[in-house]
Amino acid sequence: MLENTLPQLEQLIEAMIEKNVSLKAEISNLQQQNSSLADENEMLQLELLEGEEKQKQARSAVENLLGKLQSVQEPS
Incomplete structure (x- = not known):
């Protein structure tokens, strides 16, 4: 055995x-x-934050332009 x-x-x-x-x-x-996935995730999050910031800046610029346009069009 x-x-x-x-x-x-x-x-x-x-x-x-x-x-x-x-x-x-x-x-x-x-x-x-x-x-690798954690690094990629971090990069994607940073890109998202940058994209959001750019979107806010673009929105602000458009709102400013709209405000200028509206002020020019108002009858005096």
């Missing part, structure tokens, strides 16, 4: 070691992907 159990145990341990190495590699890959 011991003669059969020891080789089986060695095989199981070897399989567990291989699985552990594989999982560590997968974890490393997922951490790199997570880091």
Whole structure:
């Protein structure tokens, strides 16, 4: 019985070691992907904020132009 159990145990341990190495590699890959996605997310958020700021500036410029136009068109 011991003669059969020891080789089986060695095989199981070897399989567990291989699985552990594989999982560590997968974890490393997922951490790199997570880091890349976090960087991309941060850039997109900054771009969104910049876009919102530009939109506010454009809106303000249009409102100013509209105000000027309305003041010129008012009868004196």
